[in-house]
Amino acid sequence: MNKEMIINASDDGVEIALLEDKKLVELHYEHNNSAFAVGDLYLGKVKKLMPGLNAAFVDVGFEKDAFLHYTDLSPYIKSLLKFTQQSIKSQDPNGFDFGKFQNEQEILKTGKITDVLNQKPEIVVQILKEPISSKGPRLSCELSFPGRFVVLTPFNNFVSVSRKIHSGEERKRLQKIVESIKPKNFGVIVRTAAEGKNTAELHADLMDLAEQWRSIQLNLKDAKPPKRIMSEQAKTTSILRDLLNESFQRIVVNEKGILQETKEYISRIAPEKEEIVQLYQNGQGIFDFYGVTRQVKAAFGKTVNMGSGAYLIIEHTEALHVIDVNSGTRGPDGNQEESALKTNLEAAEEIARQLRLRDIGGIIIIDFIDMKLPDNKKKLFEAMSEFMTGDRARHTILPISKFGLMQITRQRLRPEIKITTSEVCPSCKGTGKIGPSLLITDELEKDFHYLINQGHRKLKLHAHPMLIAYIKDKGFWRSLQWKWYRKHNVWLELYTDNNYQLTEYYFFDKKTDEVIKL
Incomplete structure (x- = not known):
């Protein structure tokens, strides 16, 4: 699979588009001075204990107190509280030796929040979920620091290896290496990307993460809550950290500062891939040049069209998302059952893409086109599972129910991406809206x-003069009219009509001069 990352830097922040085989699958925004991002560490102050919820509300500087449940405290919460106080009060400018830190007793999994945080202490917390809607951030005290090959967790000494590494010998090799090089008082989770890596690469990754922990210790010195102690690394590098592999073909950046940062990061984690980073200097917008803008306009509306003429309707409610699959007026040929299966399989692939692209989380209900045969329902379930294997968010898919519905739960970490795709209509001076004119020639x-x-084979097109002018633009030999002739071997005659709206058009049969109903 050919993967590309397109990075668009502007005054407002950074937009990152991930393309797979030229198709947009993920879109990320990193706004300047953004706070409370997943992975950020804060020194907070416990404000209120809720015994009924077995949770606490913590002030981390957001307008609403953040939520911390007992199950997110970590078994090592007492050690974390002790470490926080020692770091704040430490007089040593270089910080104390964490390798000699004495851990406290672990807490019970079934304990009470009041037994642990009764004194309403100052506490280091990590953002587990960003603020969503009217809710403040959700917090965790199970601190973790992901690297390229390993994840570092303080206050324990265990080593575990990703289950996705299937070779027993490789798992044992990695376990032995990490146990011999990891710093004291740290646990390590070996990621799938570590498969085949040597001791030097793993050691360098571990030392980078251990240095992050030392920075946190120094940042806590004399700190007063609420205060951000450490920010998750820039989204550009965090995506590279999680996604960079041999299938990446190109990373294109339109800003020299981010270009240098990206090159430095790649040279550190994968020197052989450094040449894939390129600076974009064309006068046209980078997202326009690589077709990202067009794909965004096509993908983020309430209605999502597919190549066969079928389409999806995506609706959001407070409790869940509902996706309806419609065959449209031009379903595939064949009998009804075969047509339904073919359309459903196409829809499943597009739905998997939409979930990643919009970062839709929570409960998702999909109403596929009804099928009678159990084998076809099984094929659809297996296909949906396959299409979602590339999704990094945790998810669960249930087989199609007797009502013909598929239920999916997907991890929600950030607010869902919402982009308005309608445009103000120039004909009615903004009193109404039309579909995105950027896509009209595609339709x-x-x-x-x-x-x-x-x-x-003999067709006439009647449309608004501006649309006809656009089709004829760039001269005869480079016009869309000529391009379509070369592609379809049918010449389309063009006629203007000032009575039509900007995006209104009709096809006529040249022989009968009657409009053709679509």
Whole structure:
């Protein structure tokens, strides 16, 4: 699979698009001065204990207190509280030796919040979920620091290896290496990306993470809550950390500062891939040049069209997301059951992409086109599971129910991405809205192609003068009209009509001069 990352830097922040085989699958925004991002560490102050919820509310500087449940405290919470106080009061400018730190007794999994945080102490917490809607951040005290090959966890000494590494010999090799090089008082989780890596690479990754922990210790000195102690690394490098592999073909950046940061990061974690980073200097917007803008406009509306003519309707409620699959007026050929299966499989692939692209989380209900055969329902379930294997968010998929519905739960860490795809209509001066005009030529060509397949070889197109002018733009030999002729071997005659709206058009049969119903 060909993977590309397109990074668009602007005054407001950074936009990152991840393309797989030229298709947009993930879109990330990193706003300047953004706070309370997942992974950020804060020194907070416990404000209120809620025994009924077995939880506490912690002031981390957000307008609403953040939520910390007992199950997110970590078995080593007493050690963390002790470490926090020692770091705040430490007089040593270089900090104390964490390797000699004496851990406290672990807490019970079934304990009470009041037994642990009764004194309402100052506490180091990590953002588990960003603020969503009217809710403040959700916190965790199970601190973890992900690197390229390992994840570091303080206050314990265990070593575990990812279950996705299937070779027993490789798991034992990695376990032995990490146990011999890890710092004292740290646990290590070996990631799948560590497979085949040597001792030097693993050691360098571990030392980088241990240095992060030392920075936290120094930042806590004389700190007063609420205060941000450490920020998760820039989203650009965090995505590279999680995704960079041999299938990445290109990373394109339009800003020299981010270009240098990205090159430095890649040279550290994968020197052989440094040449894939390129600086974009074309006058056209980087997202426009690589087709990201067009794909965003096509993918983020309430209605999502697919190549076969079928489409999805995506609705959001307070409790869940609902996705309805419709065959449209141009379903695939064949009998009804085969047509339903083919459309459902196409929809499943697009839905998996939409969940990643919009970062939809929580409960998702999908109403596929009804199928009668159990084998077809099984095929659809297996296909959906396969399409979602590339999704980094934790998710669970249930087989199709007797009502023909598929239920999915997906991890929600950040607010869902919402982009308005409608545009103010120039014809009505903003009193109404139309579909995105950026996509009108795509829709027009799709209809043209469909009519040709239906046997229409002599066609006329009547449309608004601006649309006709756009189709004829760039001269005869480079116009869309000529491009469509070369592609479909059918010449489309063009006629203007000032009575049409900007995006309104009709096809006519040249022989009968009657409009063709689509």
